[in-house]
Amino acid sequence: MNQAIKRVWIALTMLFIVCLGGLSYIQFFDADKLTDNALNKRQLFREFDLPRGAILVDGKPIAESVPTDDGQFEYQRKYNDAELYAHLTGYYSLANGTTQLESSLNDWLTGTSSDLLYDRLLAMFTGKKTEGASVELTLDGDLQKTAFDALPDGVKGTVIVTDPKTGDILAMASKPTYNTNDLAVHSTSQAAANLKKVSKIPNLSAYQNPAISDLQFPGSSFKILSTTAALESGKYDLDTPIDNPSSVLYKNSTKSMSNFGEGVCSREPRAKLAFIFAQSCNTPFYGISKTVGNKAFGDVAERFGFGQQLNIPQRVTPSQFPAQDADEAELARMAIGQGSNKVTTLQMNMAAMAIANDGVIMKPNMIDKVIAPDLRVIEEPKPEKFSTATSKEVASQVKELMAGPVTRGTAMNAAVPGVDFRAKTGTAQLRTDPDTGVAYVNSWMTGFAPADDPQVAITVTLQNVDYNTGHTQTGAIMKKMLKAVFNK
Numbered sequence: 062m063n064q065a066i067k068r069v070w071i072a073l074t075m076l077f078i079v080c081l082g083g084l085s086y087i088q089f090f091d092a093d094k095l096t097d098n099a100l101n102k103r104q105l106f107r108e109f110d111l112p113r114g115a116i117l118v119d120g121k122p123i124a125e126s127v128p129t130d131d132g133q134f135e136y137q138r139k140y141n142d143a144e145l146y147a148h149l150t151g152y153y154s155l156a157n158g159t160t161q162l163e164s165s166l167n168d169w170l171t172g173t174s175s176d177l178l179y180d181r182l183l184a185m186f187t188g189k190k191t192e193g194a195s196v197e198l199t200l201d202g203d204l205q206k207t208a209f210d211a212l213p214d215g216v217k218g219t220v221i222v223t224d225p226k227t228g229d230i231l232a233m234a235s236k237p238t239y240n241t242n243d244l245a246v247h248s249t250s251q252a253a254a255n256l257k258k259v260s261k262i263p264n265l266s267a268y269q270n271p272a273i274s275d276l277q278f279p280g281s282s283f284k285i286l287s288t289t290a291a292l293e294s295g296k297y298d299l300d301t302p303i304d305n306p307s308s309v310l311y312k313n314s315t316k317s318m319s320n321f322g323e324g325v326c327s328r329e330p331r332a333k334l335a336f337i338f339a340q341s342c343n344t345p346f347y348g349i350s351k352t353v354g355n356k357a358f359g360d361v362a363e364r365f366g367f368g369q370q371l372n373i374p375q376r377v378t379p380s381q382f383p384a385q386d387a388d389e390a391e392l393a394r395m396a397i398g399q400g401s402n403k404v405t406t407l408q409m410n411m412a413a414m415a416i417a418n419d420g421v422i423m424k425p426n427m428i429d430k431v432i433a434p435d436l437r438v439i440e441e442p443k444p445e446k447f448s449t450a451t452s453k454e455v456a457s458q459v460k461e462l463m464a465g466p467v468t469r470g471t472a473m474n475a476a477v478p479g480v481d482f483r484a485k486t487g488t489a490q491l492r493t494d495p496d497t498g499v500a501y502v503n504s505w506m507t508g509f510a511p512a513d514d515p516q517v518a519i520t521v522t523l524q525n526v527d528y529n530t531g532h533t534q535t536g537a538i539m540k541k542m543l544k545a546v547f548n549k
Contacts, residue, residue, distance in 0.1 A: 339465025504531025
């Protein structure tokens with residue numbers, strides 16, 4: 062062979078190998094990276110021309126793709142009862158991306174999940190467009206609406222209802238809210254303008270679900286865990302008298318921990334846990350936290366879910382209880398739900414679930430089943446244990462204590478005749494207005510019913526409200542939820 066021709070042949074062969082290798086790498090190894098690249102609009106445009114699967118509640122779509130004749134795409138994402146479900150569905154937007162369930166369920170909804178490989182192959186041979194699967198949620202539509210309507214407008218708040226035996230989420234509603242249809246429009250300029258309007262709504266982020274993203278002080282609702290730690294230590298039982306001074310100085314400080322001035326804690330300078338828990342006295346927990354210690358407190362918090370990663374399938378922000386870094390004063394503050402103690406609303410619902418379910422927390426879950434385009438069920442999550450938060454014996458003792466706030470203490474305004482409701486309230490201090498003297502708080506109530514066979518765990522929180530509004534409204538919302546669940 063002529064030497065020049067040979068060199069050309071070798072060069073062409075090498076170029077062919079390089080091109081083939083590059084193509085193979087792109088197709089098989091770098092495909093996901095390129096697909097997810099924000100600059101790659103081809104994948105996004107292709108998906109917008111597909112019949113995306115629906116998100117269902119009670120068999121009815123709360124998010125669906127409907128045919129459109131706007132000239133850009135064949136389908137438009139439509140949200141029914143948009144404001145009611147906004148924080149759960151999120152939105153599917155050409156201009157603003159994809160959030161919440163629209164994002165975490167994307168593989169199923171677009172039909173790209175490995176569970177739908179058969180459907181994709183069939184579509185390839187028949188020439189049909191790939192259809193996405195539909196996802197049925199565990200939500201109860203009536204409870205969701207009751208929770209949403211119970212929350213006052215103009216206030217930041219959340220209601221969560223779960224089944225403590227399975228972990229199924231039956232309702233998860235938050236305010237303020239927005240219309241997800243405004244962000245799903247095909248016009249990128251209009252979507253951007255609408256997002257700008259949404260971003261101006263006070264106390265609202267279109268990118269977050271407050272129930273699982275916002276970290277807040279839990280206040281005395283955290284005493285479910287503090288009491289659990291006390292009982293587990295073996296140094297306390299239901300008959301142990303505990304010092305209950307009106308105030309106690311923090312170590313090496315001029316500041317003090319005090320009992321609520323308008324409460325009845327001062328009636329008993331030494332009290333048992335039943336009184337302390339029912340009236341939500343603070344000062345006994347200074348001594349309890351000192352006796353129990355950092356490690357044991359941290360262990361309890363971790364078992365209840367603090368610092369743990371959880372997906373429902375939306376990603377839940379881990380709650381924070383940095384016991385290992387706390388000195389004596391800080392541990393005492395955290396023991397009453399202040400200081401560095403920060404939680405999501407779901408975390409405090411999980412605390413109620415633990416006590417209701419004999420110390421076992423079932424993994425919170427929002428997916429009932431996934432349905433292929435041909436209506437076969439391709440996924441049906443089973444109840445799954447998340448953790449053992451405490452023993453059955455300790456859970457039973459805390460359950461007994463949780464009767465007190467409802468029958469004679471801080472949760473009396475939530476009581477419903479005929480419903481054996483167990484609860485713990487919380488009032489986390491935030492600030493005091495220097496001009497009016499009004500104290501602003503996070504107001505909480507978390508509990509379960511009925512005590513002998515818990516069907517629901519319910520958590521209500523109102524954020525950054527004045528004390529009177531928080532105490533009155535939180536109890537009223539809880540009462541509405543109990544009436545709705547038990548048809549009272």
